[in-house]
Amino acid sequence: MNTDIPTRFHLHMVSDATGETLVAISKAARVQYSQFRAVEHVHSLVRTRRELDRVLRDIEAMPGIVLYTLVNREHIDALEETCRRVNVPCVPALLPILQVLESYLGTPSTPSVGAQHALDADYFRRIEALNFSMMHDDGNLPPRLDDADIVLVGISRTSKTPTSIYLANRGFKTANVPLVRGIPLPPQLESVKRALVVGLIASADRIAQVRHNRVLEHFKSHVEDYVDRDAIAAEIAETKQICARHRWPIIDVTRRSIEETAAAILRLYDDREDPVLEA
Secondary structure, eight states: OOTTSOSEEEEEEEESSOSHHHHHHHHHHHGGGTTSEEEEEEEOOOOSHHHHHHHHHHHHHSOEEEEEEOOOHHHHHHHHHHHHHHTOOEEETTHHHHHHHHHHHTSOOOOOTTGGGOOSHHHHHHHHHHHHHHHTOTTOOOSOGGGSSEEEEESTTSSHHHHHHHHHHTTOOEEEEEOOTTSOOOHHHHTOOSSEEEEEEOOHHHHHHHHHHHHHHSOOTTHHHHHOHHHHHHHHHHHHHHHHHHTOOEEEOTTOOHHHHHHHHHHHHHHHHOHHHHO
């Protein structure tokens, strides 16, 4: 690596909406350059010339890469002119995708500020799913478990709750059930038909480490059994037996992020719903 190149740089993300799209795009790209650290400047809800002028002053004071998702043509021209003058790259993040869509569909896009955040049916579906998942976390099951789209089962510290919340944000009503040795499954879980039930496991070493850190924060009774690797291995084995008996798929989350675990679950969900696969 050229030692003359700074390892720290400014990254300006300019949006007339929340800026979430730009944050996600930049994060996906920046992980390919782990040796560099971006100083992020998220300029959201830039909808007036006064707001844009404030952004332009920040770019001049702290030059760096500029990504934008703007609709107003005058604002775009002013932003690009400032970047040319300061000699920094200015990238319309969605333009390549819009160009492909326009070419393939044979019609130009209809610019709309913050259209992806419209209060449509999909938005309310996600809110409903999030409320459902928060109400039915950690074994707090509804009377009819088939009201859920997905049910996650697993022993303590297998990322059930964060995965449930992530899936809910994608619009899937998700409940989760802790598996505890010596305690029978809830009756609703034994009779579930519509909901997809997925078992989550991880390596005994990882669970032991996470549980140990948890114990340091919050004292638990039976600490020795809770963090004992052999006891954890027995819990994992019992999880596998339960899932095999009910023919529930299992996902090992040891080396998966929450997003990767959720993606694997949604593949299972889509495959089950695929009419070709059901035929």
